[in-house]
Amino acid sequence: MTAAALLMALLCASLDARQRPSFSSRTLGVRVDVLVTENGRPLGGLTASDFELRDNGVLQTLEVVDGADVPINAVLALDTSVSTRGKRQADLVTASEALLDGLKPVDRAALTTFSHAATPRATLTSDFGSVRAQLGGIQPSGMTSVMDGAYVALTLTLAQAGRSLVLVCTDGSDTWSWLRPEDVLDSARRSNVVIYAVTTSDVRRGGELKNLADATGGQLLRVKSSAELRGVFQKILQEFRNRYVLAYSPSGVSPGGFHSLDIRVKRRGASVKARPGYTGVEAPK
Amino acid sequence: MMARLRRVTAVVVGAIVFCGAPSARAEKLSPASVAALQAWVDGVRKHQPRMSDQWVIDIARMSYASREVLNPAMLLLLKCLRGAGPFLTKSDEESRIVKLAQQIAQNPGKDVFLRRAIVLHTDAAILADRVGPFADSSLPPPPPPSRSGSRTVRVSDRDALPPLLTNNRFVLSRDGEVLGEVPAMWMWPFARSLADLLIPEPRPTVDRCVGAGCLGSERGSSSGAEANARFVREWYHTVAAYMLANGEYAEAAAHLDRATTLLPNDAAILFDRGCYAELFGLPMQQVLLDEAPPDRARRLEIPEAAKANADAEHWFGRALEADSSFVEARVRLARLLDVRKRHEEALAEIEKALAVQPGGVVGYYAHLFGGRAAQAAGRLTEARQHYKEASALFPGAQSARLSLSQSALAAADIPGAIAPVQDLPPGSGELSSDPWWSYHIGAGRDLDELLDALWTKARSAGTP
Numbered sequence: 001m002t003a004a005a006l007l008m009a010l011l012c013a014s015l016d017a018r019q020r021p022s023f024s025s026r027t028l029g030v031r032v033d034v035l036v037t038e039n040g041r042p043l044g045g046l047t048a049s050d051f052e053l054r055d056n057g058v059l060q061t062l063e064v065v066d067g068a069d070v071p072i073n074a075v076l077a078l079d080t081s082v083s084t085r086g087k088r089q090a091d092l093v094t095a096s097e098a099l100l101d102g103l104k105p106v107d108r109a110a111l112t113t114f115s116h117a118a119t120p121r122a123t124l125t126s127d128f129g130s131v132r133a134q135l136g137g138i139q140p141s142g143m144t145s146v147m148d149g150a151y152v153a154l155t156l157t158l159a160q161a162g163r164s165l166v167l168v169c170t171d172g173s174d175t176w177s178w179l180r181p182e183d184v185l186d187s188a189r190r191s192n193v194v195i196y197a198v199t200t201s202d203v204r205r206g207g208e209l210k211n212l213a214d215a216t217g218g219q220l221l222r223v224k225s226s227a228e229l230r231g232v233f234q235k236i237l238q239e240f241r242n243r244y245v246l247a248y249s250p251s252g253v254s255p256g257g258f259h260s261l262d263i264r265v266k267r268r269g270a271s272v273k274a275r276p277g278y279t280g281v282e283a284p285k
Numbered sequence: 286m287m288a289r290l291r292r293v294t295a296v297v298v299g300a301i302v303f304c305g306a307p308s309a310r311a312e313k314l315s316p317a318s319v320a321a322l323q324a325w326v327d328g329v330r331k332h333q334p335r336m337s338d339q340w341v342i343d344i345a346r347m348s349y350a351s352r353e354v355l356n357p358a359m360l361l362l363l364k365c366l367r368g369a370g371p372f373l374t375k376s377d378e379e380s381r382i383v384k385l386a387q388q389i390a391q392n393p394g395k396d397v398f399l400r401r402a403i404v405l406h407t408d409a410a411i412l413a414d415r416v417g418p419f420a421d422s423s424l425p426p427p428p429p430p431s432r433s434g435s436r437t438v439r440v441s442d443r444d445a446l447p448p449l450l451t452n453n454r455f456v457l458s459r460d461g462e463v464l465g466e467v468p469a470m471w472m473w474p475f476a477r478s479l480a481d482l483l484i485p486e487p488r489p490t491v492d493r494c495v496g497a498g499c500l501g502s503e504r505g506s507s508s509g510a511e512a513n514a515r516f517v518r519e520w521y522h523t524v525a526a527y528m529l530a531n532g533e534y535a536e537a538a539a540h541l542d543r544a545t546t547l548l549p550n551d552a553a554i555l556f557d558r559g560c561y562a563e564l565f566g567l568p569m570q571q572v573l574l575d576e577a578p579p580d581r582a583r584r585l586e587i588p589e590a591a592k593a594n595a596d597a598e599h600w601f602g603r604a605l606e607a608d609s610s611f612v613e614a615r616v617r618l619a620r621l622l623d624v625r626k627r628h629e630e631a632l633a634e635i636e637k638a639l640a641v642q643p644g645g646v647v648g649y650y651a652h653l654f655g656g657r658a659a660q661a662a663g664r665l666t667e668a669r670q671h672y673k674e675a676s677a678l679f680p681g682a683q684s685a686r687l688s689l690s691q692s693a694l695a696a697a698d699i700p701g702a703i704a705p706v707q708d709l710p711p712g713s714g715e716l717s718s719d720p721w722w723s724y725h726i727g728a729g730r731d732l733d734e735l736l737d738a739l740w741t742k743a744r745s746a747g748t749p
Binding site for chain 1: 459460461462568569572575683684687688690691694695697699700702703706707709716719721722
């Protein structure tokens with residue numbers, strides 16, 4: 001697959017998954033969203049020759065696309081439990097609107113909220129006004145099901161063209177989810193989504209969201225006050241745009257099971273953030 | 286039922302024993318104490334079960350100071366009702382109380398009176414929030430620190446206090462967030478102390494009874510002792526259901542400890558005790574250990590999840606020993622086995638449970654947990670079948686749909702992963718729409734039925 005072909009694949013992937021038969025990640029190859037920074041700032045202008053990727057220790061032949069050229073699917077997964085009432089909710093809506101403002105017309109946005117119930121309020125759409133309208137109708141109540149909400153957001157990105165970002169924002173710990181963190185982690189490893197999590201909670205141990213973010217090449221960000229959310233959401237979107245998309249058809253490795261990824265950039269001082277691995281699928285027999 | 290649940294969701298989820306109360310001041314038997322007792326007896330006689338009448342309001346608003354005044358007369362009255370004298374009175378006050386006890390024994394009779402008193406205090410605890418906010422300015426100061434300086438131990442011996450003067454304080458939490466402290470409902474330990482008077486050792490055995498159906502059907506041939514035991518058993522079960530449904534977990538601890546002591550072979554009580562243990566292994570309680578400041582976290586009486594689950598497994602096992610046909614106990618046991626990675630054992634229990642084709646909520650749980658255990662055991666097709674059957678029972682429930690989707694994704698079936706989530710019903714948040722959302726309340730699901738039965742029975746027992 002050439003870089004041009006990869007770009008086309010990213011742009012034109014299935015529009016309606018219900019019309020498609022089941023497929024495995026192997027048939028489409030593997031995609032990895034990669035953030036490269038130098039001195040804390042995104043490093044641009046890299047090509048395939050600058051990267052080295054090993055899948056289960058086996059060097060792979062890569063195609064690379066600048067993420068800025070690929071439309072973004074931005075899925076907001078927002079905590080609307082009772083504790084977010086008042087200023088937290090207002091700040092959350094303001095931050096979400098700021099993220100929507102940062103999207104391009106070719107991008108799409110979706111909105112999922114979660115209390116004890118996860119509610120997909122808007123599926124991926126370029127009609128950002130409809131997402132804004134949904135944001136305005138949020139009435140916080142109930143308990144907190146972070147994992148269920150994150151999972152529903154993740155499913156909105158399945159079989160979608162473009163690069164997918166899920167932004168999970170919560171002010172507390174998961175108290176009510178049915179899905180266990182390991183379930184959602186497993187699902188995330190089977191998808192191409194990048195999950196960023198933002199929490200206003202001072203949770204000492206709450207590592208589930210961090211695990212999820214780390215497993216997808218995203219990041220967990222803690223803020224002290226909900227007033228910081230606006231800036232953080234904007235920063236996440238900007239960072240996501242500055243990523244590269246690496247793609248390859250695995251060779252020399254068996255397709256199934258967990259594949260560890262080792263990605264390096266041949267530039268001194270450059271650091272790489274990407275998912276540490278993925279779960280592959282056996283080809284149909 | 287759901288009206289109560291909604292209230293709980295918005296207000297309180299957990300309350301955990303935090304600290305005890307100081308020793309009571311020793312009030313003397315005085316004319317005021319006797320007058321307070323007379324008013325209390327009148328209230329017991331006149332209260333209409335289920336009604337927020339004046340007698341309920343009086344009890345609900347009773348301050349610590351007024352309970353201190355009442356206490357010496359109450360202790361003497363209860364002593365008389367136990368048949369333990371005094372028969373040689375030393376004062377006019379004592380004489381009046383002995384006479385009062387004699388009147389009670391004649392009409393309506395000791396047992397009926399005690400049952401009415403229990404119902405009055407139950408109603409005061411349950412209906413207190415309808416009475417309106419009440420600030421007890423006479424609350425005693427916080428207890429002194431323990432001698433060792435450690436704050437990890439309970440600072441007073443609750444059992445040493447007269448039940449009327451129980452004055453524990455509990456930690457109040459909501460959705461994993463500690464909100465503060467609240468005074469305990471003194472009515473519960475006091476009502477338990479009255480229940481103790483109804484079933485002296487050795488206690489007659491009572492048939493197992495699950496749900497509300499048995500409450501209004503006391504057997505005509507039952508002896509007085511059996512009727513008392515049946516009432517106490519039903520009362521303990523109903524109140525446990527109330528406490529679990531309303532997040533009064535700290536109070537439920539003492540309540541269920543006493544219940545299992547009094548009724549060690551009662552399957553419903555053992556089941557309630559299992560549900561109580563089980564909820565502490567759920568994230569809704571475990572997060573408090575993460576969220577609370579370290580000093581407070583040590584004081585919360587929340588066990589680690591593994592210990593809570595092992596404890597719950599023990600109690601559900603005992604419930605099944607008492608009644609092997611107790612399907613929900615078996616289903617919950619299966620969930621715990623699965624949590625502890627004993628997937629095949631869990632599946633065996635689920636198979637037994639499903640053999641009787643349970644429907645409704647219990648059937649949903651059986652398929653939901655069966656699906657999860659089968660998925661963990663690598664049987665994806667079986668898992669998905671369980672999830673589909675659960676969804677058929679509760680089409681609006683998210684939990685089965687999420688698992689159906691997640692198991693499809695695990696099998697690389699992307700359309701199968703998308704479909705169950707794509708048309709998730711709008712999140713009304715009604716707890717009744719997904720049985721998982723009310724899993725933690727156990728018998729609290731039947732609360733309305735149980736309370737109705739308790740009240741109906743109390744009224745039919747001759748309350749004016």
